[in-house]
Amino acid sequence: MNSANETKLQNQEPEDIELEAENITQETQLNTEEMDSESKKEKIYSQNQQAKFGYIKYVSLGILTVQNSALGLSMRYARTRNGVLFSAAAAVLMTEILKLAICIVLVINESGGIRRGSQVLYSTVILNIKDTLRVGVPSFLYVIQNNLLYVSASNLDAATNQVTYQLKLLTTAFFAVLVLKKRLKRWQWGALGLLVIGVALVQLTSTEAKNKASESQSKVLGFSAVLAACFISGFAGIYFEKVLKESDISVWMRNVQLSLLSVPIGIITYLIDSKGAILELLKGFDGFVWYLIILQAAGGLIVAVVVKYADNILKGFATSVAIIISCIASMFLLNFHLTIQFAIGALIVISSIFLYGYVPKKKEPRNPLSV
Numbered sequence: 001m002n003s004a005n006e007t008k009l010q011n012q013e014p015e016d017i018e019l020e021a022e023n024i025t026q027e028t029q030l031n032t033e034e035m036d037s038e039s040k041k042e043k044i045y046s047q048n049q050q051a052k053f054g055y056i057k058y059v060s061l062g063i064l065t066v067q068n069s070a071l072g073l074s075m076r077y078a079r080t081r082n083g084v085l086f087s088a089a090a091a092v093l094m095t096e097i098l099k100l101a102i103c104i105v106l107v108i109n110e111s112g113g114i115r116r117g118s119q120v121l122y123s124t125v126i127l128n129i130k131d132t133l134r135v136g137v138p139s140f141l142y143v144i145q146n147n148l149l150y151v152s153a154s155n156l157d158a159a160t161n162q163v164t165y166q167l168k169l170l171t172t173a174f175f176a177v178l179v180l181k182k183r184l185k186r187w188q189w190g191a192l193g194l195l196v197i198g199v200a201l202v203q204l205t206s207t208e209a210k211n212k213a214s215e216s217q218s219k220v221l222g223f224s225a226v227l228a229a230c231f232i233s234g235f236a237g238i239y240f241e242k243v244l245k246e247s248d249i250s251v252w253m254r255n256v257q258l259s260l261l262s263v264p265i266g267i268i269t270y271l272i273d274s275k276g277a278i279l280e281l282l283k284g285f286d287g288f289v290w291y292l293i294i295l296q297a298a299g300g301l302i303v304a305v306v307v308k309y310a311d312n313i314l315k316g317f318a319t320s321v322a323i324i325i326s327c328i329a330s331m332f333l334l335n336f337h338l339t340i341q342f343a344i345g346a347l348i349v350i351s352s353i354f355l356y357g358y359v360p361k362k363k364e365p366r367n368p369l370s371v
Helices: 003-010 014-080 088-111 114-127 129-133 136-155 158-165 167-179 186-204 212-216 219-245 251-274 287-309 312-333 340-356
Strands: none
Touching: 014 136, 014 158, 014 287, 014 312, 088 114, 088 136, 088 251, 088 287, 114 129, 114 251, 129 251, 136 158, 136 219, 136 251, 158 167, 158 219, 167 186, 167 219, 186 340, 219 251, 312 340
């Protein structure tokens, strides 16, 4: 009770004093209840946000798993089927243009309209050009990586290609420690090792039907391409994760910046690859190639969500599980056969996922007064 209330009570009759004191008590109680109510609301909101982020994380991981399952098989088929072969550099360029268009639409929708969205895009991308240029490094690397993946898919069978590409898990973990200063536990490093072994066992059991395209494939070129893609994937992914988590800019706006810089890089890459044959940009493009472009563009956006709400290593595990799914699917499409070695490899991969996510319970301090 403050001094003003005390003076007021001294100048009143006993009945009035009791009534005033009761009113003050009720007001104090109401204020306390309101504070408790606000505290409960904040707590509930915080819990809802955590649940929402957890939901987004696992849903995006699941979608990424399915997308990667389809992408591996589709890319291999597109590069080895009969017919006019499309330009990989052109496909990468079209993918970046599609991603840019999708992300601009998402930013406009997120901003509440075309006018407001245009203002946000201009102020974030153009006026804040230094921040936009921060994603220039991953933009360049992702274009090179995607081109290398087409090269490896053209020269290596699906099994060898996907097994070798799992080295990106180790490069991702390495760059996570080096760039983000993450500390992995011993069992997490062990889980990464087990994951590679398990995926290798699974993939080495697969056999793919021979086709005419296999005669013109270069294993040396394929291995070189996929190994380079592993290192690029590890560094670019961690770099982009660092940029995303160090700012309040939405993931869709970041992807606008990323694709906006990737498009001119993709144009230069195509011109170099095709020796300036601009009129042949869409040569060999049919419904399946456009489906592949949409699938790859969607994967890039899903990855952005995953690295925002999870991390790159969890993304790698989702990709590895996708390989197992694609192997099972390929049993009906590319003459893969299930063996004991495949089953053992799948079990190792699943075990490694649980091992990596294992969090030991902290021991509660013992009360010295307890018996």
